[in-house]
Amino acid sequence: MGHAAYADDIKPPPQGYALNNMSRSSNGDGGVDKSSSSVKDLDDDLKHTTTTARDLGDGDEDEDRDNRGGWRGGSRRGVAANDNDDDAGTVEEGSITERAGAGSAEYRVYKKRWFGLAILTLMNIIVSWDWLTFSPVSQFAAEYYGVDESVINWLSIGFFFIFVVVSPLTIWMLHMNPKISIMTAAALMLVGNWIRYAGSHSSDGGNFGVVMFGQLLIGASQSFVLSAPTRYSDLWFTPRGRIGATAIMSLANPFGGALGQLIVPFMVTKASDTSSMVLYVSIIATVICIPSFFVPAKPPTPPAHSGETVKESLLTSARKLSKSVEFWLLYIPFSIFVGFFNSISSLLNQMMQPYGFTSDEAGIAGAVLIVVGLVASAITSPILDRTKKFLLAVKIAVPIIAICYLIFIWMPATRDLAGPYVVLAILGAASFSLVPVALEFLIELSHPCSPEVTSTLGWATGQLFGAIFILISNALKAGPDANPPYNMDRALIFQGVVALAVTPLPMCLGLFGRQDNLTLRRLNSDTR
Known part of the structure; x- marks a missing residue:
């Protein structure tokens, strides 16, 4: 890939330029003499006006559509002024033109990408709130539905298990087109929410079986919407904006959990x-889900070179990942930490209430975990977008997370709010900073595997571990x-021990002569 430039910055040569610089003599073969400089001078003139694509950042560039559809090669001056297709009114100033030899390709970002980002963000918020609808008030929910409090935990367990069941379908849909996945999630979420209300419409008591069925549908919808951010950011955003976009959409999910815990x-x-x-x-879910059916399918032109790279098939990707040591070293701790986050979010009320904390105080503790994490991620994600120090971020965050789970073993027993709140705040900051980095790092290491493969595997296994950890925690719960x-x-001890046990895995990344296996392949594809 050669130089990149704003298309409107390239000025046409003055009239007669080529003629005045063309040598009049020719060699015996009829070709232009070596002293001829027309092509060379023109090329040099163009190069003086160019800048590298890396210097352009993730600004809002002009948009253009290939007349034949799909990704478009070549360049055109004044695209924004002359574009009369059905994308008119959504264009953004500036187009990026990449030149490679005799060919060229235009890479642009589009205003409409923000609509899809907003929809995925809101859907992740509400689906997580749906997940934790009953956990913060498990004692009241158990009374309302006429079941034991431990049965209420099955609303979370089933939510996690169904995620795993539908994850192969999620990978296929995201591989085909993220829009299909988003619409499927919206439909399942709408139906699931109203089925839950059908089982809860009476103030005198509800039908737990009906609510469980609706909860399973919502859990299935989460698979389609939670796994979508990495695929969406790869499709619509440049390398300098992907971590930020992935962070906003992915971390909206625990933010929804924070709202549920707090409200x-x-x-x-x-x-x-x-x-x-x-x-x-x-009602809130309905308002959020309806606009999702209008999310655009894909941009007319890619945002960067990696966007037009032909992705490997799903079977090839699976074989490649299974043989990658680096993938396993990051994938295992990521999945386990996601599982512990899901478990502690579901059981925090039951962990704190035996020591005299109220439901409100436990709910605030859950909100502290998530809100502080979101603030930390908002700070670290833009920095990592620019520096690409993925490995360093992973090796800092993972030990902090493990130590927090270890210290939290003794926090409820203090019977004081300060201890749990401080530890949960640090845990949230480290965990939420890790999530977008780990997701993007897995994609970089596995490129040209399609992004939805690694993200869906990571999230699905995390949900599976979450369900398993809740079952184990229930079994370890003390008696009357x-x-x-x-x-x-005992459940808290289990969390701390397992978290410490997986910490050495990511710390081994890049060791034992395997530094070359940590190449950021997708980034290199975009910048070469």
């Missing part, structure tokens, strides 16, 4: 309030004769 305890102060709470959440009754101390 639901104020909405439900007695068992009969459960019905109205489910109704309000269903313990001090205090029904405490989850």
Whole structure:
């Protein structure tokens, strides 16, 4: 790939330029004499006006559509002024033209990408709120539906398991077109929310079986929407904006969990309030899901060279990943930490209540975990977008996360809010900073595997671990004769031990002569 320039910065040569610089003599073969400089001078003149694509950043460039559809090669002056196709009104100033020998290709970003980003962000918020609809008020939900509190945990367990079941379909849909995945998620979420309300419409009590069915549909929808950000950012954003875009869309999911942890305890102060709470959440989900059917399928031209790279087939990608040591060293701890986050978010109320904390205080603790994490990620993601120090970020975040899980073993027993809040804040900051970095790093290491393969595998395995960890934690829960009754101390010990056990894996990345295997392949494809 050669130089890159704004198309409008390239000025045509003055009239007669080529003629005045053309040698009049010719060799015996009839070719132009070596002293002729017309092509060379013109090429040099153009090169003086160019800048590298890396210097252009992730600005809002002009857009253009290939008349035949798909990715478009070649360049054209004044695209924004002359573009009369059906994308008129959505163009952005400046076009990036990459030149390679006699060929050229235009890479642009589009204003409409922000609409899709906003929709995926909002959908991830509400689907996570759906997941934690009942966990912050598990005691009231159990009373309302006439079941034990441990049965309420199955709403989270089933939510995680169904994610794993539909993940192969998710990978296929995202590989074909992210829009299909987004619309499927919206449909499942809409139906699932209103089925839950059908089982909760009476203030006198609900039907747990109906609610469970609706919860499973919503859990299936999360697979399609949570795995989409990396594929969407690869399709619509330049290398300097992908981590930020992935972070916004992916971390919206735990932000929705924070809203659920924080708001639901104020909405439900007695068992009969459960019905109205489910109704309000269903209405919010409906408002968010309807616009998702209008998300654009893909940009007319790619944002960077990697966008037009032919991705490997799903089977080839699976074989390649199974043989990659670096993939496993990052994939395993990422999945386990996602599982622990899901587990602690679902059980935080039950972990803290035996020691005298209220549902409101436990809900605020969950919100601290997530909100501080979001703030930290908002700071680190733009920095890592520019520096690409993925490996360093991973090796800093992972030990901090493990140590936090270890220290949290003793925090509920302090019976003081300061300890749990501080530890959860640090845990959230490290965890949320890790998520977008790990997702993008996995894609970089596996390029040209399609992005949805690694992201869906990571999230699906994380959901599976989350379900398993909740089951294990339930089994480790103390009985009524313990001090205090029904405490989850053994479950907290389990979390800390496993978190420490997987920490050495990512710390081995780049060691033992394997530094060359950490090449950022997608980034190199965009910048060469």
